[in-house]
Amino acid sequence: MTSRSTLLMAPALAWLTGLMVVPCALVLALAFFRRGIYGGVEYTFTLENFAQVFDPLYAGIFLNSARIAGTATLIAVVIGYAAAYAIAAAPRHRQPIYLFFAVLPFWSNYLIRTYAWIVLLNREGLVTQFLRWFGYTGEPPSMLYTEGAVIAGLVYNYLPFVILACYAPLSRLNPELAEASRDLGGSAFTTFRRIVLPLTLPGIAAGAVFVFVLSIGNFVTPALLGGGRFQMIGNLVYDQFLTANDWPFGAALSMVLIAIMMLLLTLQAFAAERASGRATVREEAV
């Protein structure tokens, strides 16, 4: 049985190894090489590329993109959790339909969803029209090419993902736990804070990690909705590979991106472990 299963898995695993594991290992290696004088790569070991990441110029971009991604994540989590909660509270037979329509946009083209916001936010766009309709007569507000537009675009694009991530633990939650809390004297708010929220936190955290990492590594949304004025790590990577031709530095940046993701996912897994109530060493000893 084992040899047959190995045989079945072999082609796919070979493909993944050859076209994902090896190229990613290559990028990791690339990050430790020196940039060639005329672009290209010089094969001598160096840590310069990682040092450059902490150069004030790039560290500033890092912090800035972390702030934008963090804001977008926070907003997406609040809206997404509320939406997931509302879906999970709907009658059972309607939940799959609501969920399907909440997630449907996520599977459609990312560029088009971002473009829709250009249509909404440009100077003569629908939002301006809407304001005029309410009697606004001044100059059209500049909404496109702002940090707000970038955040709106990120929230819009990743919201379905957060809804999905939050819905999973909410729908699995035994409704009798909340009832038990009410029965024992807990108010609706206390019940939410002490029972529902802690038990669904791992799901929220998983959703938040992905939104944050995808946002911070994004280059399309800042380019289209930020007009190139707001650089994210994704834009930096893009530039190193397609314009500045400094591949080792670009490789180092993307490794930092992966490192951030791994770190956050490890923290999330650790938090989930604690929340789920696994045995601790101390309790085992009793």
Added chain:
Amino acid sequence: MNRAILVAVFAFLYIPIAVLVALSFNEGGLPTVWSGFSFKWYVSLASNNDILSAALNTLIVAIVSTAIATLLGTLLALGVEMRRKRGSALEALIFAPMIIPDIVLAIALLSFFSMLDVTMGLHTIVLAHVVFNIAFVCSVVRARLKSFDWSITEASADLGASAVTTFRRITLPVILPAVVAGALLAFTLSVDEFIIAYFTAGAGRASTTLPMQIYSMIRFGITPEINALATIVMAVSVIALTLSQRLNRGMIGQ
């Protein structure tokens, strides 16, 4: 309260798309003034050679990468679910293409191909798209196999069927809806994928895909043609996904 939240969230999710779709039928082409219903922007798309060739490229990439990924992903799912022990390294390897940021996979493949001096084009996009499509097909098929009662394959063998006959007559019919659902999902993902294609397409216009074409048009500004094109692309995705969902209930919840 819950109803109000749902209405607000669905409005937020669908109004931008609805506006886009509505404007694609706007005769005047201006985003601001409604000047009558018209198909003229769809007609003008049909005579835009850049868009037509990009659409053809996208179809080629999507069909070929879906075919390969469906075969490999299904075999992978069967192999993994047959194993008695779970390996976390194996799980991570299968899961990785779904969680690695696109930009990282994109630059990794770009570095890889240029280091090997591979001429890049549609074929390299196909190679790249198969990577993440394997993961998605595999996860959809595995979800189906989780509830698969392996003893029925033993029953088939007991009744005298060979391994191949058992697969063809027993296993395949049971998992087929999931395989088709996975294929439809892979097709949609490939049609919509931009970042990896952008990095692995190589130089020149010959291997421009539809999302790449859309990206360059959007950077140029708003045109009524993009609205029409966007509407068509979204319609294709929605149809493929609805079919996929119907074939495999709850798949999108994976």
Added chain:
Amino acid sequence: MTRTLLAIDRVTKNFGRIAAVDDVSLAIRENEFFALLGPSGCGKTTLLRMLAGFETPSAGKILLDGKDISAVPPNRRPVNLMFQSYALFPHMTVRANISYGLEMERLPAEKIRARVDEIMATTQLSQLADRKPEQLSGGQKQRVALARALVKRPRLLLLDEPLGALDKKLRGAMQMELKRLQHEVGITFIVVTHDQEEALVMADRMAVLKDGHLLQCDTPHEIYERPADRFVADFIGVMNFCEGSAEQYGVRAANDALIAGTLPDDLSPGSAAIAAVRPERVALSPTADIANRVSGTVEALAYHGLDLQLHIRTALTEKPFLVRVTADAANRRPVKAGDTVEIGWAAEDTRIFRN
């Protein structure tokens, strides 16, 4: 006995067009161990959820100590519920689970600690204070759920199928344990169960429900001995039934034999009736003064330790007649399958119902 603690006054609960509970009135006394018994879907759980405050009655009132609590939210009722699934908070230790309800009352920390320690000692949980629910066995979880509700010292404790998740052996032990605890803490218990044996063993009084209606409310003994109708007679314990038509002194069976017994007040001669008798009231080789007698063939025998159950084919009923004799009686007059025997029972042991 004592005064009424809880009065359920003509309560109805509709879900859409279906009445899950239909015009039910009950009075539950202080310190009583009361059981709500019925098959699944009879409305007993809905009734319990109305008492806990998770459902509001469509009509009628629920009075606790004379005050209408129908509209009081669950967190403001001096009533606690032990959930069927136990609903233990999985992210909290046993101690935190039990403390939760007292924290809601904003009691000082040391007082909470003292009361939690006390209840954990009573329910033998002290050793398990720092465990999480997933580290507990079924019986331990059940005790934590009980302690969590009891520690609040409610006026009324509701238990939804409290022993349903336990295996058979443990269930027997826990039945006695629950009775002991109820006696010890002096709190009124209302237990919902579908298991008639459980209700008979534990309850001081019980109510039988079916399709949202209250059929009978009385002590287990009265309900067993004098069931109100055919359904209750069939649901509680084992009965032999024989259909026929009512006559002045009994029921005329299909084979024209008269089964002697007393007609209930609501049944007049000539209407369709059904006679019933408990297997343990039927004797083998009855003495001459026994009113009801019939001969039959022994089809099967089953030992149940102390007693012996016989299946006897008679002309009286289509199904074999069940007879339960003590092992002593069986020793005195040995029977085996295929024997022809005479069986009989006294007129006062016949129960007659409308059919």
